[in-house]
Amino acid sequence: MLNTQIKYIDYISKVNDEIEKTNLPDKVIEKFQLKETIEAIEKVELLVPVIGAFSAGKSSLLNSFLGDKKLPEKITPETALATELRYSEDEHIEAVGANSDITTFSIDDIEEIKDRAKDFKYLRMYLKNENIKNIEPLILVDMPGFESPLDLHNQAIMEYINRGVHYIVLSSVEDGTITKSMRRQLENIQAYERGFSFFLSKTNLKPKEEVEEIKQQVQDQLEDYFDITNEIGLVDDNGGESLQRVLSKIDPEQLIKTIFLEDLKDNYFSIKEAINTSISASGKTKEENNRAIQQLQKALDETLQKKNNLIEETKSRYSDIRINAIVEAVSMDLSNSIEEIVSVGMSGDSNALSETILEIAKSSLIVNVKDSMNDISGEIVNDFSTGLSNLNSVMADFTISENWIAGIAETTKKMITGASNKLNTIVSERKKVQNNNEDIDKTYKAVTSVLAITTEVVNPIVEVAIVFLPEILSFVFAAIQENKQKEKIRTTILTTTIPSLKRNLRAKLPEMFNAQVNELISQIGEQFEEAIENKQASIENAQKEREEENRNMEQIIQTYKKADKAITTLANNTLYKE
Template identity: 40%
Template sequence: MKELLNTQKSYIQYLNDIENLFQGDNFDFNLLKQLKDQIYEQELLLPIIGAFSAGKSSLLNKFLGRDVLPVGIAPETELATELRYGVNEHILAIRLNGTEEKFDISDFDVIKMRSAEFSHLKLYLNNEYLKAVAPFVVVDMPGFGSSLENHNKAINYYLPRGAHFVVVVSVEEGNITRSMLRQLQELQNLERNFMVLVSKVNLRAEHQVNEVLDLVSEQLQISFSNDYQVLPVGESSEEQFREILAKVEPEKIFKDIFIKHLKDLTFDILGKINIAKSAMSNSHDDNERVIQDLSSGMQRIEEKRNRLIEDLQDRYSERVVNNCVEHVGRKLSDNIDELLVAIKNNSDLNQTIIEIVRLSFADKLKSEIGELSGDIIEEFNIELRSLNTLMTNYAGSEWVDDLSEKIKGKIEATNSLLTKLSETFSTKTDSGKVFKTIATVLAITTGTLAPLIELVIVFLPEIVGFFGKQQQQREIKNKIQSEIIPSIKRELRKELPKVINEQLNQMIENISESFETDLSQKREVIKQMQKERDEKLHNIEEEINKLNAIEKSIISLSENTIYA
């Protein structure tokens, strides 16, 4: 039987208790059951990230107590590898289309030759340490410095799914590189927590190690204004790493994932109870008028949605495209000295540009869509204000504004690229939309821009080979400013309109659907209560008392579980 965290057990019991309170009543519990399933199934992915040769795989081999992960393989063949407990040891290689192929654990060389076929691996080992860290699933990520394709396959899949990240920095590097800081900025944008391990500390004297630890801590404080754990690991890293995993606090992470949604669900259920009580108390004619009013409101929402989508291009899309493109251009210009260093040191200029574009584009797109979502929610809000008069006796005088705020919070979570499968009240099929923004950003920066950048770099003058002279440095800088950056901006302007339209269209659909769903649920509760009222006309007071008792019990349960 699957081992559950105490928090998982508590939340599942809480939802079971609520469901049991309504035995024999016709309340819709689909959302509750979906959330309960998601709580039970939730895993906590723990990606281990760092530069190629930072010592991630060696560290994990020591943690496992055996040399099973390949060490020192070519960066271009590196794939993200999930370490999972299983009695029957094997590897599942996951293809890009989601299908799987099974291998023996000795077949890493075979997989390496076919790495382009797969997105990631699942390595099942009969290992007590992996069993002990459940529900954490440790993931050995491709190093920064791996092929752009493999690196971005891993980023695409694990960045939105990772629950907590462990960042490995070799003491030999001496600090966190600018490239790594950008990766950490993406984690912070996703509100993912992380810790930093300084590896191979046995290769340096104690005072040198302490200097590196202090410098890394200072970099994190300056970049993120936050105190992150920075811990050393050396030869005895197997015990240290196990102790470090114990500090990650899975119970807290699990609570952070689900607590808001449990509160939202509880609030919705209590709201339905109040509507049910009002429907029982009010006359048949009043109920019918509100039912008609809610139907009219749903029609107005649909009409408003259609008008907004028709006006999408003129009102929103062009502005968002232009703001995103100009923001990316400014960020590239701001980092032009780093691009020069990449050329001078013969490092990967392509990768550096891609990182800057991806981070700046994602950040600006999030900001733009977040701002627009507030405006669009307000437009739907205005459409519903006329319903306030009749609905006040059922849902309170501020119900439209309360609904708008709830939808705004939901949209903000999606737009900040935070939402995981477990954090939505949708089905697994629908929740695939949640990752669309992340996939879109990565597709544009890797699939569209990477070939373009490679082509533009070809046209850099041969003076790159004579980088020592100041004049040549200025000329290269001018080439980047006048050729590479404008080419990237031109390509973005060609590719972004369709993508932005899709994003904004989906946002409008999500907002309108949220309003329509809420109105529909209110309408159905009133219809059901009206039916029961007509059937139990002589027992209305008894039914209302029953609902009052359920309400009181739910409040008590919530105080002891989600508000404790």
């Protein structure tokens, strides 16, 4: 376990010890999710996908890193599967199916797995290999090439783009430049706010001087397109050492901080808020506490009504104009790429043409759906916070901030727009298991980020497009077979293919888009409801303590203050100390 993991777990354990010395209500303590946070930190995995075009040398690079040819290097695009490389004393392969079911194979069964590639989403290859063990908790993932069949490639990319923490990107020196396909893949990675390290592979195939020229050209492209100035790595036929050097520059400690630090800080303020509410309420009269409780209940009822109203207004208020803008943006991006599409069409390769069009459409969808969901989530949060702004004056004596509602809004925005939330992932997976039981623990609510919501919209749309795209392209294929006239292919794509794709998007997009907007509204509403309920429970609990006979209220208040001081010191030494 990394030092940062140990430090965070120790911090949470000590915070929990301090909380247990107080009399905070169980309902409020459960909302802090301290046990779940420790579990998430303990189980965090740092996935590092290795991506590139087919035959870019990904498997060769990884085999060189392993020092053993465990990954098949000469496979067809149809049999390529994303493969996670994990350490284990017991070598075996787990094949994960579409429903997350697992089939176990021996390492020697790789050929059988290739023949059944369409049955699985991805593989976990467990190897007794010191190089894999030495980079833990980093987990390398061998990804299918860009030319793999659309359904397999789409499944793999969408499976890992929201789970990967850093990407290793391979581009063959034989390409001489960053291809348009590669550029779109990098745009997708940046849209999901992930970093990447770039390699030129197969450098042994060209003279050193030419390699340096290509390296400089690619470096210029990375800076122009992505504002990336990191030096490009060079990989020859023995690239394992180069990969090790790049991996050594990835700081797992910093990645752990990136994933968990903001959540821990937000959690710290939630704990301080609850303790200080109890301190304040303990010093109030019964009438003052009851008045605050009544106001909170009124706000809770209003929040629930607001949530229901917003869900009813989803289509007219959020979806119609956004969906139209997204579809038009996809159309514009396809039209702007017409020369590339026509060029692929002239080659006569129908699969390549389908892949190019879908790749352009998918990249456009990712960017535009994400931007729309970001805008919508901001509007929804503002709607809730504006409606509750009168609570600030009512709660002035019960909170540690002058604008309590703004604090809830800011925390909610960070949760919704967060690129990664491992705590919520753990809780979400736990809830999936519990859904099969009658006694579902409803205390823990996993908040889905905009990036995950984007995946939930884009992935099904792309899967549907895989089915209807060949029919849409039938006119183009006919034009190609007839005479391969460039202008006719261009006209057919602009007047038939793109309009047909737009019609299909307009038909399929609303259902998934509306469902995710409704989910956003529900989750944002629940965050406000939870904050109000916690405040209400803390005040009710303090009032109950006041009403009990023979209770030394001054001693109770001092207990809360000591806990508050101790937790503040722990946070300053762990979360705010550079």
